[in-house]
Amino acid sequence: MRKSNKVSMAVIRRLPKYYRYLGELMENEVKRISSQQLSQLTGFTASQIRQDLNNFGGFGQQGYGYNVEDLHNQLGKILGLNRVYNTVIIGAGNLGHAIANYRSFEEEGFKVKAIFDVEPEVIGIEIRGIKVRDVKELEDFIKENQIDIGIICTPKDVSQEIADKLVNSGVKGIWNFAPKDLKVPDDVVVENVHLNESLFTLSYMLKERINR
Incomplete structure (x- = not known):
């Protein structure tokens, strides 16, 4: 759930990139990923990724990272991609x-x-x-x-x-x-x-x- 109604446009413009890379990971049957690994893919720092996602709630687990499919689905909902x-x-x-x-x-x-x-x-x-x-x-x-x-x-x-x-x-x-x-x-x-x-x-x- 979103913590705040005010999310900066800079954060919003990074979400589609996360969504795209997570989709590619799903195609390659990757089940989980850490913020550090996602950082290497996207070019954003791990800290930045965690801060961005924290605007919308806690999706990861310490010591586990992020469930790729679940995070992809959640970002799809945040971006409004769960409708036609x-x-x-x-x-x-x-x-x-x-x-x-x-x-x-x-x-x-x-x-x-x-x-x-x-x-x-x-x-x-x-x-x-x-x-x-x-x-x-x-x-x-x-x-x-x-x-x-x-x-x-x-x-x-x-x-x-x-x-x-x-x-x-x-x-x-x-x-x-x-x-x-x-x-x-x-x-x-x-x-x-x-x-x-x-x-x-x-x-x-x-x-x-x-x-x-």
């Missing part, structure tokens, strides 16, 4: 195609119900069995299909308009790949994935290493 999320993708370009074709999302409970675009040449085609619809149908589709998450893969000049449509239709979660910071109400959660910012960060780190 209905999603839509807006933008059927290369990025929208890639996300629609990534089966791992569906395996973790993120079900793509439809893809939307404005281009006549792609409207009506199917991507992995998912129909591309006219973006004019977006709001009605969301209301009729209880959509939880909208995935924005559009150019930045239309991304706010799309976000407004998602919000007005009742969507509470937006995964935004457009290079623009969106304005949404406080009860809507946005996760921005700015690919250029990540690349620029890599460029900086590479420059620093070269200049040593």
